Amino acid sequence: MLRRTFFTATVVLFTGALGPSISAAAGMDPAAFINNLGNQLQAVTSGASREQRLSGFHQLFREDFDVPGLGRFVLGRFWRIFTPTEQQEFLGLFENYVVLTYSEKLSDYTEDGGRPSVTGCRRDPDGAMVSSKIIRGSGAYQPIQVDWRLTAQNGSYKISDIVIDGLSMAANGRSQLEGVVERNGGRPQAILAVMRQQIAGASAR
Numbered sequence: 606m607l608r609r610t611f612f613t614a615t616v617v618l619f620t621g622a623l624g625p626s627i628s629a630a631a632g633m634d635p636a637a638f639i640n641n642l643g644n645q646l647q648a649v650t651s652g653a654s655r656e657q658r659l660s661g662f663h664q665l666f667r668e669d670f671d672v673p674g675l676g677r678f679v680l681g682r683f684w685r686i687f688t689p690t691e692q693q694e695f696l697g698l699f700e701n702y703v704v705l706t707y708s709e710k711l712s713d714y715t716e717d718g719g720r721p722s723v724t725g726c727r728r729d730p731d732g733a734m735v736s737s738k739i740i741r742g743s744g745a746y747q748p749i750q751v752d753w754r755l756t757a758q759n760g761s762y763k764i765s766d767i768v769i770d771g772l773s774m775a776a777n778g779r780s781q782l783e784g785v786v787e788r789n790g791g792r793p794q795a796i797l798a799v800m801r802q803q804i805a806g807a808s809a810r
Contacts, residue, residue: 635733635755636726638762643720662704671756671763672696678765679778680796683786687793695793698800705807721751732756732765 649661666672676696677684687695719741727734732755739749754766766775782796789795 633757633761635728635735635762636723638755639721639723639735639737639753643722646720659704663700666700666704669762669764671758671765672700674756674763674765675699675775678775679782680786681779681783683783683791683793683796686791691793691797694797695800698797698804702800702804702807705804732762 645661645665650658673696676692676699679699680687680695684692719739721737722740723735723737725736727736735753735755737751737753739751750770752768753764754768755762756765766773768774785799786792786796
């Protein structure tokens with residue numbers, strides 16, 4: 606069974622906005638990209654209804670994440686086994702599961718003005734790694750270390766991974782999915798069925 610830890614490291618990722626994409630707003634400055642992400646987080650969750658949050662998170666995922674690249678990495682060698690139709694269904698289910706599961710959780714991280722605060726940035730030929738901490742305004746919780754992997758694409762950035770307190774969202778998701786597919790004989794429809802079940806459960810909550 607695909608455990609709820611499948612996307613544990615995505616907790617602070619899905620911070621969409623109802624306006625222009627973060628990539629367009631922040632340009633090619635990786636630190637500004639993450640700082641703007643913090644602004645978007647507060648804007649989309651502060652006083653927003655569940656439907657508004659879901660809409661914003663879906664927009665962010667589609668516009669500012671390297672969804673095809675992340676999907677290929679998470680599925681690993683099984684990506685090639687999926688037909689193009691199955692690949693597209695997987696990416697759609699991937700988006701829906703993450704948004705449904707973590708849209709409510711994100712509200713907890715924005716209490717008392719919590720947001721990412723950039724602490725460092727390291728560029729490389731593929732893009733940049735931006736280090737930050739999530740600090741909640743009340744000071745009642747320990748800061749959360751969050752490293753953002755940004756990939757340069759078409760003159761801007763796409764988010765391809767985050768590492769929260771040492772846990773990589775992409776690596777964790779890949780480990781979980783590989784186990785599911787292997788236990789079901791490597792059949793693509795097995796993982797799609799499991800994800801449909803998870804989405805149904807998240808929608809009912």
